[in-house]
Amino acid sequence: MQFISLRVILKRIKAVFYLLKDKTVPMRKKALVIFGIVYLFLPVDLIPPIIFPFGFLDDLVLWIYILWTLKDELDSYWMGEKSEDLSGKFSGKTMVEGVEYDVEEDDKE
Numbered sequence: 001m002q003f004i005s006l007r008v009i010l011k012r013i014k015a016v017f018y019l020l021k022d023k024t025v026p027m028r029k030k031a032l033v034i035f036g037i038v039y040l041f042l043p044v045d046l047i048p049p050i051i052f053p054f055g056f057l058d059d060l061v062l063w064i065y066i067l068w069t070l071k072d073e074l075d076s077y078w079m080g081e082k083s084e085d086l087s088g089k090f091s092g093k094t095m096v097e098g099v100e101y102d103v104e105e106d107d108k109e
Contacts, residue, residue: 019077
């Protein structure tokens, strides 16, 4: 089992916000994070927060699951592997101008 430090967990939590902003991330991953945030603030929990030490256990387990599921995606944001999203900049634009080409058919009969 791999040891995960508190510093790594905190950086992954910070990377959640960048994951939500990125347009290339699938909606199911964003929905998982949003579900975790909503569940954190809902007054209804599996274990009520009145039972102090155990009341936050379900929230903690849920967020550990979310961070573990998205660990590769989140690590790409804080380790510098994720580059700038250019999908919106060049959407619908012609990338190559002034190039002429012909399409030739290959007769393989």
